[in-house]
Amino acid sequence: MIEKRIKESASKIEDILNGNNFKAIDIGQALARYAHPTLQQTFMRMVIGFVKEQAISGHPDARNQETVNECKKIWAMWEKIEPCMPFI
Secondary structure (H helix, E strand, O other): HHHHHHHHHHHHHHHHHHOOOOOOHHHHHHHHHHHOHHHHHHHHHHHHHHHHHHHHHHHOOOOHHHHHHHHHHHHHHHHHHOOOOOOO
C-alpha cells in the first residue's frame, strides 16, 4: 500500500514538471523562498533520494545522461558526509 502511494506521489510530481509552463528551476527557487521550512526539509530529503538513486543505479539514455553524470558527482561528495535532514 505504501509503495502504491509513493508511486502515485511521484507520478503527481511528474505531472507538475511535465504539464506546466514554468521552468523547473523556477519551481525549485519558489520552494526555497516560499515553502514552509519543514516542507523545504522534506523536499531536500526527496532530492537526496533522487540523487542517490540516479548515482547508484541510474539507467541513462540520451535524455538523462547528464542527470546521471551530475548525480554521480554530487553523490561522491555527499556519501562522505551522509546528508541528514532531521524532521523537526
